[in-house]
Each structure stands twice: as C-alpha cells, then as structure tokens.
Amino acid sequence: MATQLDTTEDEYGIKSEYGHYIGGEWIQGDSGKTIDLINPANGKVLTKIQAGNAKDIERAVSAAKDAFPKWSQSSANERQDILIEIARRLKERHSHYATLETLNNGKPMRESMYFDMPQAIGQFELFAGAAFGLHGKTHDYADAIGIVHREPLGVCAQIIPWNVPMLMMACKIAPALASGNTVVLKPAETVCLSVIEFFMEMADLLPPGVINVVTGYGQDVGEALVTHPDVVKVAFTGSVATARRIIQYASANIIPQTMELGGKSAHIICEDADIDAAVESATMSTVLNKGEVCLAGSRLFLHQSIEEEFLEKFKTALEGIRQGDPLDMATQLGAQASKMQMDKVESYLSLATEEGAHVLTGGTRSDNADLASGHFIKPTVFTNVKNSMRIAREEIFGPVTSVITWSDEDEMMKQANDTSYGLAGGVWTANLNRAHRISRGLETGTVWVNRYYNMQANMPVGGYKQSGFGREFSHEVLNHYTQTKSVVINLQEGRVGMFDQ
Known part of the structure; x- marks a missing residue:
C-alpha cells in the first residue's frame, strides 16, 4: 500500500489522486485500492479516488462524533x-467548479455554469440565515x-448521487x-471530482471532523455507515432499489431518514397551452443534464387537438x-455520465419499439464520428405510448420522453397518477x-404551471409514494436535522396533595 498520495496536478488543477477527508486530514484509504474517475465524453481517466471500506467509515464517524459537542454549541453567528x-x-471560482462538474459528469458547460453552480451557491446562501431561525418556543x-x-x-x-453532485x-x-x-x-464513486475539490478548498473553514468525506463503492461503505451505532440520521438521494437497502440498514438502530428518490413525472399540455413555450419546456425536460434528472417530465401528456402542431x-x-x-x-446535450448509464438507456430504446412505441426522433446513440469514444445518446421522443408500457412506468434517466395523447381530463388525470412515483x-x-384543479389533483411533491423546472428559492422539494419522503431545498428540511x-x-x-400519607 502506498504511503503517500500522488498530488500532481493537470491543466485543470486536478490532482492525480484524492484521499478521504477525515478529521480535517486527507488520508489514504485502509484498503489501498483506488477507483478511476472517468470523463464520459472521451473515456479518459481524470483521477483516482479511494475505494473505502468499513474501517474508513469507523474513523470518519469517530471524527464526526468527537467534533459534535463543540460544533453543536457553536453560535448561529459562527455557522452563518x-x-x-x-x-x-464558490462564486469566486464558479467556472472552475463548473468545469470539474462537466469533465466528470459529461453535462454541458452551459448547464454547469448557469444551473448547477448558481443552485448550489443558493443553498449555502439560503441556509446561512437559517442558523438564526432554529429557535424553540414557550407555552404559558x-x-x-x-x-x-x-x-x-x-x-x-x-449519501449523494452522480447526476448533480455539487x-x-x-x-x-x-x-x-x-x-x-x-x-x-458518501458521494457517488463514479462522479464526485467537483465535490472532493470543494472540500479541499473549504477545509480551512470547518473545524476538524465537522464534515468528513469517504469515497468508495456502496456495497463496501454504505451498510457500515448507515448501521453505525453513532450515526443518528441518514439523508439519501438516489434510486428506489438502493433506498430499500438503506431503509433496512437504518432500521438496525431505528434512525430517521429522508429519501429523495426517482420519478416518472407527468408533463401535461392542455389544448389552450402556449405551444411554443410548452415545446421549449418539453425540450428542456428531455435534454437537461442528458435527462439524468429525477424531476424530468418524461411522460408528456399531450392533448389530441394540438398533437400534430406540437409534435x-x-x-x-x-x-x-x-x-x-x-x-x-x-x-446543449452532453454525454451520459457513465457507460453503465448509456447501456441502460440503450436497453430502453430497444424495449420501446418492442412494446409498440414509435420513434418520433432519435432512438439511437449519436452517429457523429467525433463522439464515438463518448457516451452520447440522441435526444429521443416516442409516440404511440400507453401508460402501461415499461418506458412509461420505469425511470430511464436519459434524454428520452414518452408522449401519451389525451382528450378527457378525468381519464388523463387517472393515468397521470397511475404510477409508483410522485416527485414532480x-x-x-x-x-x-x-x-x-390539475395541480391539486396530481399526486406529486412539486407542480410547475406554465414553465417546467421553474426552480425557486426556499420551495420544498420531495416526493409522494416511492419517490421518497422528507423535503429538501427549503427551511422545512431543518425539521429533519433537529x-x-x-x-x-x-x-x-408546595405539594400536589394527591399522595399525602
């Protein structure tokens, strides 16, 4: 096992290898093994991270436990x-972090610059003031x-995912x-470069042990982390399948959880819609972050009377x-974040035609020779889709939208709610x-009227049904951390008098 991390930097300032961040120090993992972080646009290795194990988790939890008494008594002023x-x-090095996000995830630079980073910065600004809002109350x-x-x-x-890591x-x-x-x-082992670089820059701000970062495969560190007796809460964003395991792990010590999981959201276009604006939103929902967005409106319910013009x-x-x-x-459209994800999307493209859906556009990998070494999928729309098809029921997590036509609002609403998900x-x-009426009727945590992805500060985000429980992105989440x-x-x-002898 190597005794020292290789910290040689490339043209983007990326080090050759990154350690775990535990107790205020960057250390090598117990196993001595590493994981390659890949650029999905060309398949090249960007850097190496530690392949963590249970011993690394033990050390990280111990550091966090030791730091808690003093940090919990810190002033609101200090935390703010x-x-x-x-x-x-983050604002000062906005473009740097956006570049790292793009290199490791494959998303377009314009999204990293104008969506991911402003939203991430906004979370720290939003909760800075919240430190003074954690007051109790009195009853007279x-x-x-x-x-x-x-x-x-x-x-x-x-535990955070790979699609929008920052x-x-x-x-x-x-x-x-x-x-x-x-x-x-615990960040995703496939995409976490920007997150690790973030903690390298912010390390001097935080007392040792307040934040600890352990990288590695879920099966090697997830159970050890969530079942540790000194861990009192788990917050997870990711797939339903992984959530089921984490919920089981959390039951070992009966600790609370917040879960933000998948989605198969209904994007409903009525006959009186602003068609041009709605088309723009449907396009954005299809291609934003290559469709690797749990909130994506991947089921497009289109009124029959405007079907031809809209499509x-x-x-x-x-x-x-x-x-x-x-x-x-x-x-405007980058590469799927990994080969595994690209293969998954391709399998659904094949399944769609087998189920009887028609390809309106796309339906294959990119045929651009310059993109052959990357994980590029054409933006895809399927028509002739029934809500019972797997492509309308399962989360694809790619630049794919399924069109379901409708004419009767009541029947459409039944179909829109006929899903195991309920995120957006x-x-x-x-x-x-x-x-x-439609907003009230949709069984989902967020509804956007006349503009999809209309993210506004301090609006709660979270799911109904198997899209999870708990709310984030707003001060409401503070109830989950206190x-x-x-x-x-x-x-x-004097005495009560009931038990006098």
Whole structure:
C-alpha cells in the first residue's frame, strides 16, 4: 500500500489522486485500492479516488462524533459566517467548479455554469440565515411554563448521487451545518471530482471532523455507515432499489431518514397551452443534464387537438439540439455520465419499439464520428405510448420522453397518477381554474404551471409514494436535522396533595 498520495496536478488543477477527508486530514484509504474517475465524453481517466471500506467509515464517524459537542454549541453567528464564506468562495471560482462538474459528469458547460453552480451557491446562501431561525418556543400555563428547545441531532450520514453532485452536496450539508450537526458524506464513486475539490478548498473553514468525506463503492461503505451505532440520521438521494437497502440498514438502530428518490413525472399540455413555450419546456425536460434528472417530465401528456402542431415543433427543436464536447459553451446535450448509464438507456430504446412505441426522433446513440469514444445518446421522443408500457412506468434517466395523447381530463388525470412515483409534474394551460384543479389533483411533491423546472428559492422539494419522503431545498428540511426537547417549569409551590400519607 502506498504511503503517500500522488498530488500532481493537470491543466485543470486536478490532482492525480484524492484521499478521504477525515478529521480535517486527507488520508489514504485502509484498503489501498483506488477507483478511476472517468470523463464520459472521451473515456479518459481524470483521477483516482479511494475505494473505502468499513474501517474508513469507523474513523470518519469517530471524527464526526468527537467534533459534535463543540460544533453543536457553536453560535448561529459562527455557522452563518462559514456558510456565507462558502458561498463567496464558490462564486469566486464558479467556472472552475463548473468545469470539474462537466469533465466528470459529461453535462454541458452551459448547464454547469448557469444551473448547477448558481443552485448550489443558493443553498449555502439560503441556509446561512437559517442558523438564526432554529429557535424553540414557550407555552404559558397557569401553573407552569413549557419550554420547547430545538437541538441538532448528532452525526448524520449523507449519501449523494452522480447526476448533480455539487447541488446534491450543497442541499445536504448546508442545512446540516446550519443546524449544528456533523456529517459523514458518501458521494457517488463514479462522479464526485467537483465535490472532493470543494472540500479541499473549504477545509480551512470547518473545524476538524465537522464534515468528513469517504469515497468508495456502496456495497463496501454504505451498510457500515448507515448501521453505525453513532450515526443518528441518514439523508439519501438516489434510486428506489438502493433506498430499500438503506431503509433496512437504518432500521438496525431505528434512525430517521429522508429519501429523495426517482420519478416518472407527468408533463401535461392542455389544448389552450402556449405551444411554443410548452415545446421549449418539453425540450428542456428531455435534454437537461442528458435527462439524468429525477424531476424530468418524461411522460408528456399531450392533448389530441394540438398533437400534430406540437409534435412537429417538438421534433424540430430536438433535432436542432447541439450535441458535442461538453466543455464547448455552444453544446446543449452532453454525454451520459457513465457507460453503465448509456447501456441502460440503450436497453430502453430497444424495449420501446418492442412494446409498440414509435420513434418520433432519435432512438439511437449519436452517429457523429467525433463522439464515438463518448457516451452520447440522441435526444429521443416516442409516440404511440400507453401508460402501461415499461418506458412509461420505469425511470430511464436519459434524454428520452414518452408522449401519451389525451382528450378527457378525468381519464388523463387517472393515468397521470397511475404510477409508483410522485416527485414532480407540470401543466400548461391558460385557464386558471384548470391550472389549480390539475395541480391539486396530481399526486406529486412539486407542480410547475406554465414553465417546467421553474426552480425557486426556499420551495420544498420531495416526493409522494416511492419517490421518497422528507423535503429538501427549503427551511422545512431543518425539521429533519433537529429534534425537540420539552421542559416544563412548575410554578405552583408546595405539594400536589394527591399522595399525602
């Protein structure tokens, strides 16, 4: 096993190898094994990370536990200052982190610059002020005063996915830090370069052990982290299949969880919609982050009366999407984040035609010779889709949209809600009553009216059904990182008198 990390840097400032971040130090993993981080646009190795194991988790949890007593008693002022400084540093090196996100994930630079990074920065700004909002309350009684204290939980396990790593990291650690908890973070082993670089720059701001980062495969570190007796809460974003295992692990010590899982969201286009604007939203929903977005409106419910015009414009829009080098600011569609993900999407492309769906556009890997070494899929739309088909029921996580036509609103709503998921949804209509009626009727955590992906600060995000439980991206999440303690101060002097002898 090597005794020292190779920290040679390339043209992007990327080191040859990264360690775990535990107790304020960058250390090599116990196993001595590493994992390659790949650039999905060309298949080249970017760097190496540690392949963690249970011993690494033990060390990280111990560091977080040791740091908790002092950090939990830190002032709101101190925590606010740290979160504000994190946001300031992110803004200062905005393009640097966006570049790392693009290199490792394959998303277009324009998305990393104008979506991922502003949203991540916004989470630290949002929760900076929240440090002062964690107050308790009092209850006045004739014979007593009731005091409700709000306290941090302790050591929190946080497991984040590979699709938007900087944003997922920010929405997890910002509220945890603001509320006085300590953290062991497990990022995705395929895409985490930007997150690790983030902690390298922010390490001087945080007391040792407050945040710890352990990289590695889920099967090697996930169970050890979530079942550790000193971990008191787990926050997870990822697949339903993995969530089931994590929920089982969490049951060992009966600890609370927040789960933000998959989606198969209904994007509903009514006959009175602004067609051009709706086409733009449908295009964005298809290609944003290569479709690797749990909130994507991947089931497009299109009113029959506007079907021909809408699909013609939708096809034209998608066929005009510029797919290419993700680092090129002109690129609108990048590479799927890994070969595994590309293979999964391709399997659904084949399945769709077997199920009887028709290809409106796309349906294959990119045929651009310059992109042959990367994981590029053409933006794809299927028509003649029934809600019972697997492509309409299972999360594909690629640039794929399935069109389901409708004419009767009641029947359409039944189909829209006939899914095991309930994360997001959208509706396009000029009718205010209908907008409210459909929004109320959709069994989903977020509904966007007349603009999909209309993300606004401090709006809760979370799921119904198998899309998970708990809410993030808003101050509501602070309830998941704190607990209450009731203290009753007696004001009535003397004995009660019921048990006199």
